Amino acid sequence: MTKRIRATQVRRGAMLLIALVVLAGCWELYKLVIPDDGVKLGSSLILPRSDDASMPHLSEIFKVFGQQEVAGGSGGTVLSSVINALWYSLRLAAAGFAVGVAIGFLLALAMQRLRIVERALLPYVVLSQTIPLIALAPLVYGWSGNLSLFGLEWKPWMSVSVIAAYLAFFPVAIGALRGLASPPPVQTELLACYAASWWQTLLHLRLPASIPYLIPALKLAAAAAVVGTIVAEISIGLQGGIGRLIITYAQQATGDPARVYAPIIGAAVMGLVAVGLISLLDVALRRYHTQEATV
Amino acid sequence: MSAPAAVTLEAIGKRFGDGPGAVQALTGIDLTVGAGEFVSLIGPSGCGKSTLLRIVANLIEPTEGSVQVNGKPARRARLDQDYGIAFQQAGLLEWRTVQGNVELPLALHGLDRGARRAQALELLDLVGLADFAGHRPSQLSGGMQQRVAIARALARRPALLLMDEPFGALDEMTRERMQSELIRICAETGAAVVFVTHSIPEAVFLSQRVVVMSPRPGRITHVVDIPLTARDEDTREAEEFFGAITEVREALRGRTKVEDEP
Numbered sequence: 001m002t003k004r005i006r007a008t009q010v011r012r013g014a015m016l017l018i019a020l021v022v023l024a025g026c027w028e029l030y031k032l033v034i035p036d037d038g039v040k041l042g043s044s045l046i047l048p049r050s051d052d053a054s055m056p057h058l059s060e061i062f063k064v065f066g067q068q069e070v071a072g073g074s075g076g077t078v079l080s081s082v083i084n085a086l087w088y089s090l091r092l093a094a095a096g097f098a099v100g101v102a103i104g105f106l107l108a109l110a111m112q113r114l115r116i117v118e119r120a121l122l123p124y125v126v127l128s129q130t131i132p133l134i135a136l137a138p139l140v141y142g143w144s145g146n147l148s149l150f151g152l153e154w155k156p157w158m159s160v161s162v163i164a165a166y167l168a169f170f171p172v173a174i175g176a177l178r179g180l181a182s183p184p185p186v187q188t189e190l191l192a193c194y195a196a197s198w199w200q201t202l203l204h205l206r207l208p209a210s211i212p213y214l215i216p217a218l219k220l221a222a223a224a225a226v227v228g229t230i231v232a233e234i235s236i237g238l239q240g241g242i243g244r245l246i247i248t249y250a251q252q253a254t255g256d257p258a259r260v261y262a263p264i265i266g267a268a269v270m271g272l273v274a275v276g277l278i279s280l281l282d283v284a285l286r287r288y289h290t291q292e293a294t295v
Numbered sequence: 296m297s298a299p300a301a302v303t304l305e306a307i308g309k310r311f312g313d314g315p316g317a318v319q320a321l322t323g324i325d326l327t328v329g330a331g332e333f334v335s336l337i338g339p340s341g342c343g344k345s346t347l348l349r350i351v352a353n354l355i356e357p358t359e360g361s362v363q364v365n366g367k368p369a370r371r372a373r374l375d376q377d378y379g380i381a382f383q384q385a386g387l388l389e390w391r392t393v394q395g396n397v398e399l400p401l402a403l404h405g406l407d408r409g410a411r412r413a414q415a416l417e418l419l420d421l422v423g424l425a426d427f428a429g430h431r432p433s434q435l436s437g438g439m440q441q442r443v444a445i446a447r448a449l450a451r452r453p454a455l456l457l458m459d460e461p462f463g464a465l466d467e468m469t470r471e472r473m474q475s476e477l478i479r480i481c482a483e484t485g486a487a488v489v490f491v492t493h494s495i496p497e498a499v500f501l502s503q504r505v506v507v508m509s510p511r512p513g514r515i516t517h518v519v520d521i522p523l524t525a526r527d528e529d530t531r532e533a534e535e536f537f538g539a540i541t542e543v544r545e546a547l548r549g550r551t552k553v554e555d556e557p
Contacts, residue, residue, distance in 0.1 A: 186386035194404075
């Protein structure tokens with residue numbers, strides 16, 4: 001059985017690699033086939049340009065990682081800048097993720113416990129996600145300008161994490177609510193017959209039953225925290241993270257068009273790492289994956 | 296001093312909703328189930344037999360009348376875990392082993408690990424599943440899952456078992472085997488049983504008394520005594536068995552006609 005699981009994993013990994021190769025092939029094929037100025041129909045461009053400034057060769061993009069950060073300087077390479085920025089942003093995203101998951105889960109608990117809370121809160125939970133993030137980020141930054149909590153001075157990075165949390169809480173709140181409410185009546189009534197308290201019912205029934213719903217919610221939350229972090233960094237102009245690096249390199253695009261792609265690849269890697277960590281959790285909690293009972 | 300009656304129902308009525316849309320589910324139910332007695336509730340769909348069982352279990356409150364379980368108010372009896380219960384679906388927790396499922400009511404009652412384990416294994420032995428203690432529910436057949444559910448219902452050694460069509464989802468062969476098992480288990484534990492079923496032969500085979508109910512509003516129309524001399528596989532082909540079946544069938548026909556599901 002473990003052998004079969006191993007085989008599936010290998011096959012899945014291989015498919016991922018093939019997909020990547022196909023994608024890269026498409027990129028280079030496009031450059032090869034489409035003229036540099038793109039394809040025009042009348043005066044409107046219907047296929048984008050494929051010149052080296054718009055679509056650098058993949059080899060150029062990967063060469064960028066080895067370049068010195070400042071041309072001719074003795075500083076680190078682009079790769080080390082990207083990695084440093086990644087590490088910085090990932091920690092902010094993780095803080096936002098943790099706060100978001102905690103809030104989302106507590107909201108779900110409150111909504112599950114009391115119908116009236118669900119009816120009162122759920123519309124606002126949904127509404128919260130319709131506010132554009134870029135509108136929100138400067139607001140959070142502005143509000144928290146001189147904030148000081150219990151002697152802890154508010155730092156700009158905390159605003160970034162708050163915005164990441166704002167995005168991350170949503171899928172958790174919705175997923176956990178569905179998961180906590182998922183046990184069928186026969187099981188909730190059984191626990192009622194055992195005179196189980198609300199807390200015991202949560203611990204022995206609702207929580208384990210919610211795990212199949214929580215894992216995908218956590219994956220969404222992890223991805224949302226990463227996106228939120230990057231957008232918030234850009235939006236409030238925080239130094240040190242991958243968001244800032246995207247802006248910096250974009251400004252150098254005229255001189256070195258391939259550079260733009262380095263932090264973008266970095267951001268994608270960051271998202272993959274975040275979701276990958278949740279997948280590990282998924283594996284650890286495998287036994288809570290409910291198969292349908294045969295009755 | 297004799298043990299108190301397992302269940303005493305006095306003038307039970309249950310109405311769902313209010314105003315003109317209200318439905319009178321039960322009316323004027325008087326019933327006493329003695330200690331160790333096996334009583335079946337039978338009747339067409341919508342006669343309120345499951346509702347009545349839920350009232351005994353204190354899962355819902357009656358609108359009128361009083362319920363005593365083991366000589367206590369129903370709510371007290373539930374909080375004291377005086378009864379065990381089994382439904383049509385086994386309702387086992389997938390993430391627990393078979394043994395873990397049987398241990399659940401014991402764990403909720405605060406028994407320590409060692410006592411839980413010993414008792415669960417003993418109960419699994421009673422229902423003939425000692426070899427499956429470490430299995431997951433999904434690895435068991437429907438009949439085996441239902442046996443786990445019965446072991447779980449017996450976990451607190453209750454003086455009363457409440458069963459709501461526990462064999463309803465099983466095939467006929469498994470069903471008959473489970474009925475014989477239940478007779479044996481009841482003889483070993485001395486528990487009283489209130490058993491809800493659609494099946495006349497099942498009610499007759501298992502019960503000392505069959506309570507016949509009719510719908511709209513749900514009420515008791517007949518109580519048929521089943522004086523079988525023995526309850527084993529030969530009983531199913533015995534004259535007295537068929538005689539009792541006929542008696543229950545006529546009681547059912549007396550006041551009911553075939554009606555649609557509510």
